[in-house]
Amino acid sequence: MAQVLDAVKEADPATGAVTPAERTARRKSLLNWIAVHSLGVAAALFFVLPFVFLVLTSLMNGQQALTRDLWPHPFEWSNYQRVFDTDGFLTWWKNTLLYAGLGTVLTVVSSLPVAYALAKFRFRGRHLSLMLVISMMMLPPQVVVIPMYLFWAKQLDLSGTLWPLIIPMAFGDAFSIFLLRQFLLTIPNEYLDAAKVDGCGELRTLLKVVVPMAKPGIAAVALFQFFYAWNDYFGPQIYASENPAAWTLSYGLESFKSAHHTDWNLTMAATVLVMAPVILVFFFAQKAFVEGVTLTGVKG
Template identity: 85%
Template sequence: MTDTSAGRVPARPTRAAAPGRAARRARRTALLEWIAVHALGVAAALFFVLPFVFVVLTSLMTDQQALTRDLVPSTWQWSNYRAVFDTPGFLTWWRNTLLYAGLGTVLTVVSSVPVAYALAKFRFRGRHLSLMLVISMMMLPPQVIIIPMYLFWAKELGLSGTLWPLIVPMAFGDAFSIFLLRQFLMTIPDEYLDAARVDGCGELRVLLRIVLPMARPGIAAVALFQFFYAWNDYFGPQIYASENPGAWTLSYGLESFKGAHHTDWNLTMAATVLVMAPVIVVFFFAQRAFVEGVTLTGVKG
């Protein structure tokens, strides 16, 4: 008998097999992409979380252990937080920071919304020039104007040693807040505003009754940006309030925990946790409005 199998031509794969292999390759590619994305997400989360964990753990160490390479406290020193609260002036710094951040945020929002509304919805000669002026103010570093501003507030008005030189200018608007709100208001259809005008609403009523309720996400984003900036501001209080410990803020008051020859790192980290905690809590409860506001500001230019 002859072996006829040697002369056989290999059967070609059927058409149904090719789509099957393509589907398997697609599933493998999707799985690899899922693993890569989640691995990068975990790495990014660890990159941001680990420093905070280090600060919290160090804040619960003794003064001697904080100078070692230990990562976990041998004994949990919760009394460090009590020592921070007992630091002379700490509660005053907390009050000053709340005043600076809270009042400054309110003034910034109240003064920036009308300007942003005019730039977004009004058609007047010089509108684009006004917008370019706002953008140019965003690009101007604060260090460039700090000397004339200090001479005006401290020398002419005698407000050195207070936080008012930082709070009062917020009543005249903020370039970044105006631009961000303007971008958000551009996403509101003009038909809503025209319908309100047809019904007899003036511009102020249109702004209060129509625009503000629809612009809540954008206003929330601007308010959070301003609150976080003022809460963490170190440069401003250093310039205007450094000579008066009664006007210090928390960010500048942290400097007092560093001595000339020795630094209590456990108390410094405990104070740092107390400074960060309100910001984390505020963002946790307002993150949805914050993300929505920031996202929608880039929909329309």
């Protein structure tokens, strides 16, 4: 807004002598400002309106959600209570937190040393390893799902649990390794050399020097991994679908729809409740997240 006022004020002929050329330029920049910001508002509507509709529908009663009304009357706040009272909803929360929380910790702990080695050690096969990491990162999970499923279910009797999804995270995650490596590359070697001069081994250097400096990178990796687990649908569908006690929110949400048929208001309330934590986390950790996205593509 301030910009508009400035532009208007500057263009005011009473404030002093303004040449016609300057006036045209200012008028042009004002028009430009209006054009850019109207486009911005239009785009914002595109991005935000779906959320608005979802939230509004989640507050309607069942009848109204099936009509063409857009505004709830009356507001049914109890929809949210009813979602929480659904059998299993709290279990899905618990399972999702376990999968996302434990998975994230395991991923960071197991990926960091690998990323460090790939970024800072010189060894034969380093380039090949990196290629393989990238290949694994790009590999659709469905490529290996048949043998993996048979392995977990038939050999280890772990179908109906989330362990087949959590345990692999203790063995490094390709995407996290790659992202951390990109970040660690930006840490100047001088810091590491200094630590070694002080007599630190590689492990001490990693823990005492690299980790504190790499906190933003680690935060980004942790967030990505947390969101990945939170959003994962295919994994729980394959391994946990047969046991409702192991369902996660993403998987449970889809079954919630099937149990509630056309109760779109309840389904939308559940949808909002699944989206909300992700968005809250984002607001607290926006910077780390955006940095992470940038890191994956740009700072090579």
